[in-house]
Amino acid sequence: MRCPKCRSSNNKVLESRTNSDGSQIRRRRMCLNCNHRFTSYERIEERPIIVIKKDGRRQSFDISKVERGIRTSIEKLDIPEAKLTSVLNRIEENVQNCASSNNTITSREVGELTLKELYDLSPVAYVRFASVYRAFDNVGQFADEIRKIEEGTRRPT
Numbered sequence: 001m002r003c004p005k006c007r008s009s010n011n012k013v014l015e016s017r018t019n020s021d022g023s024q025i026r027r028r029r030m031c032l033n034c035n036h037r038f039t040s041y042e043r044i045e046e047r048p049i050i051v052i053k054k055d056g057r058r059q060s061f062d063i064s065k066v067e068r069g070i071r072t073s074i075e076k077l078d079i080p081e082a083k084l085t086s087v088l089n090r091i092e093e094n095v096q097n098c099a100s101s102n103n104t105i106t107s108r109e110v111g112e113l114t115l116k117e118l119y120d121l122s123p124v125a126y127v128r129f130a131s132v133y134r135a136f137d138n139v140g141q142f143a144d145e146i147r148k149i150e151e152g153t154r155r156p157t
């Protein structure tokens with residue numbers, strides 16, 4: 001971003017505003033070379049994150065799908081909405097970080113990131129989500145998972 005007056009690229013942002021649909025950022029800038037003030041409009045690049053599923057199909061990442069899965073797992077658990085929101089925000093952020101190199105992520109990674117958050121949120125939700133997501137092969141495996149959680153909750157943090 002260069003100053004329209006002196007072409008210096010040395011400037012500082014005074015103010016940033018995102019438009020209502022989140023597609024553009026308007027920035028008030030000041031040139032540090034000549035003190036000229038100007039406004040820049042930047043389009044926020046929308047690069048959807050692609051999720052690669054186990055069978056190789058590709059799909060754009062959609063946090064609302066994760067949300068549906070989580071809502072099913074926390075049914076009747078009395079989890080405050082605000083907590084759910086922050087969990088979803090963290091998952092979205094982690095998915096973005098994880099996908100940053102080539103904009104793709106595997107469905108397995110999305111599942112693991114979700115499980116990690118659920119583990120801290122509620123052991124019950126974690127087991128419910130894991131049982132669907134990981135499709136445990138047998139009952140023994142499921143019992144292992146529960147035992148791990150119980151050991152984890154007993155351990156002083």
Ligand SMILES: [Zn+2]
Pocket residue numbers: 003004005006007008031032033034035036
């Ligand atoms: Zn300037």
